[in-house]
Amino acid sequence: MIRNAAAALALPFRAAPVVASLTLALTVLAGAAPAGAAWLTMLLVDELTSGAASAGRAAFLAVASALTGGLAIALLYLCGHLGEVVRHRVTLTVESRLFRRIATLPGLRHIEDPAFHDRLRLAEQAAQEAPGTISQFTQEVVRSVVLLAGFAGALLVVWPPMTLLLLASVVTAVFARLATARREAATEEAWVATDRRRLFYRALLTDVRAAKEIRLFGLGELLHARMVGSLTTVSGARLVAQRRGTVVQSALALLGAVVGGIGTVVVALNVAAGRSSVGDLVLFLGAVAGVQTGLSGVVLQLGEAGRAVRLFGHYLDVVGTRDDLVAGTGVPAAGAIELRDVWFRYSEDGPWVLRGLNLTIPAGAAVGLVGVNGAGKSTLVKLLCRFYDPQRGSITWGGVDVRELDVPALRARIGVVFQEFMAYDLTAAENIGIGQVRELDNRARIIGAAETARVADTINALPNGYDTVLSRTHADDERTGVTLSGGQWQRVALARCLMRADAELMILDEPTSGLDAEGEHRVHDTLRRHAEGRTRLLISHRMAALRGADLIVTLTGGRIAEQGSHDELMDADGEYARLFRLQAGGYQDVRVS
Numbered sequence: 001m002i003r004n005a006a007a008a009l010a011l012p013f014r015a016a017p018v019v020a021s022l023t024l025a026l027t028v029l030a031g032a033a034p035a036g037a038a039w040l041t042m043l044l045v046d047e048l049t050s051g052a053a054s055a056g057r058a059a060f061l062a063v064a065s066a067l068t069g070g071l072a073i074a075l076l077y078l079c080g081h082l083g084e085v086v087r088h089r090v091t092l093t094v095e096s097r098l099f100r101r102i103a104t105l106p107g108l109r110h111i112e113d114p115a116f117h118d119r120l121r122l123a124e125q126a127a128q129e130a131p132g133t134i135s136q137f138t139q140e141v142v143r144s145v146v147l148l149a150g151f152a153g154a155l156l157v158v159w160p161p162m163t164l165l166l167l168a169s170v171v172t173a174v175f176a177r178l179a180t181a182r183r184e185a186a187t188e189e190a191w192v193a194t195d196r197r198r199l200f201y202r203a204l205l206t207d208v209r210a211a212k213e214i215r216l217f218g219l220g221e222l223l224h225a226r227m228v229g230s231l232t233t234v235s236g237a238r239l240v241a242q243r244r245g246t247v248v249q250s251a252l253a254l255l256g257a258v259v260g261g262i263g264t265v266v267v268a269l270n271v272a273a274g275r276s277s278v279g280d281l282v283l284f285l286g287a288v289a290g291v292q293t294g295l296s297g298v299v300l301q302l303g304e305a306g307r308a309v310r311l312f313g314h315y316l317d318v319v320g321t322r323d324d325l326v327a328g329t330g331v332p333a334a335g336a337i338e339l340r341d342v343w344f345r346y347s348e349d350g351p352w353v354l355r356g357l358n359l360t361i362p363a364g365a366a367v368g369l370v371g372v373n374g375a376g377k378s379t380l381v382k383l384l385c386r387f388y389d390p391q392r393g394s395i396t397w398g399g400v401d402v403r404e405l406d407v408p409a410l411r412a413r414i415g416v417v418f419q420e421f422m423a424y425d426l427t428a429a430e431n432i433g434i435g436q437v438r439e440l441d442n443r444a445r446i447i448g449a450a451e452t453a454r455v456a457d458t459i460n461a462l463p464n465g466y467d468t469v470l471s472r473t474h475a476d477d478e479r480t481g482v483t484l485s486g487g488q489w490q491r492v493a494l495a496r497c498l499m500r501a502d503a504e505l506m507i508l509d510e511p512t513s514g515l516d517a518e519g520e521h522r523v524h525d526t527l528r529r530h531a532e533g534r535t536r537l538l539i540s541h542r543m544a545a546l547r548g549a550d551l552i553v554t555l556t557g558g559r560i561a562e563q564g565s566h567d568e569l570m571d572a573d574g575e576y577a578r579l580f581r582l583q584a585g586g587y588q589d590v591r592v593s
């Protein structure tokens, strides 16, 4: 908690050192002004009730008191504005740090972890709220401390025990408010998963891709009910926490009134008995009102700040998240890729997906990978891209363990069309160009990749050609976007992969599943010519597509069960031959010669 508070308090001074320091100085002045005004008022009252009042001195004191009061208000507004400036800079800093951490996480472990997403949501909330709340609280504390110091002197002079009484009521208020804040923050933490589900259902209801199934299967009511159910639960819990807070606040207000009342009675009796002056009473009343107003502001904000500090811990956790992979510094060397006794599972208690897998992918060879659904083909691809590390065994490239290589350098040598490739709501040119970010503006290269992937004609026929936004939900400059068919999208993804003209390893995970028969034939033909000499890993359920590969391997039970050329595997008459015949049989027709 102290670590969180210190980090949050330091933030404004790191994000906007000059403005934050100026705000602090002016806040001190703003805090001193009301006490100054009260002292001047006391002097004025005493002057007027002294029996030998000087008109000039009284007028001076009246003007000075009014001006000091006015200055206090003006300073408050100025500090408010400067506080906004600081908040703006702090928000930029924290959001930027938070999302840079997310953007630079090398592996997939954290991003696939639901608990990490919950922490991220709390961190985002804290990043937006905490800096403002905490810097406002800091200002309030500084102003109040100065103000209290001024008034405490007055109270000590007029009736010393009042200082102790006020102190006792403040300590009570602080503890009560902090307890409320802890409860409120705990409520947020407890319900964050439910709130995430609400956002999930909400996103589904408005998702264009989900719209067809939602309508056909009549899921609208179900999703709506679940969304509202989550919302009701979360806002109900927040209301309960808030109700408790209100009860506590009301009790504290009553306590303050009782303490103030006791002091006023005592001092009024002193004035009546001639032990204190009327000026003393005026000063005392001003001081008590000033102290209580100032303190109730601080105590109220203390609650907000306490909650913010606790949630800020999630921000610090996310920003300080360790890399989910230990990166090396080596530069990849050309050569064969070898997987030796690779064991992998997605979680500690999950089932093994790969169980002692051994495979050599020779440099420059086309390797076809076959296996039933769930055999682990895409998992193997993810390991080659080093999104995860195997729990046991090793993967080497050119004789070097991939764990010793620099991760971006390794990935720069790989071009992939993932099975679940992305369809970005960007222009056609950007959708292809992002395959090689430094070539994003190289239109000739983008057109070349589109032509190789045989999607150029489709793009040329779009309303704005390569500048057409491929989206129905986003539009640029009032131009509506367009949506491509599944197969056309797949060709765009292929063109994106082909932007990596210098990639040594090309991985195509089901690259032609959405293509028509002629399209598939042409793409394979083009790929064979385009990727000649590069290492290729091709995954497909259409066995005919892999027939021409130099090496075909079948993945069964987390291991390589068979490997060889098409002819060798057919001669061996194993699982591959069985599957191949099964598929080929599906196409046999007496009318086809």
Ligand SMILES: Nc1ncnc2c1ncn2[C@@H]1O[C@H](COP(=O)(O)OP(=O)(O)OP(=O)(O)O)[C@@H](O)[C@H]1O
Binding pocket: 112, 346, 353, 371, 372, 373, 374, 375, 376, 377, 378, 379, 380, 419
């Ligand atoms: N991110 C993940 N987290 C946990 N388990 C996963 C994850 N991805 C895949 N799996 C599991 O790993 C196993 C292998 O999945 P994988 O996607 O590698 O199979 P595949 O051979 O590519 O299948 P398909 O032919 O259907 O594409 C499956 O049981 C799957 O449930």
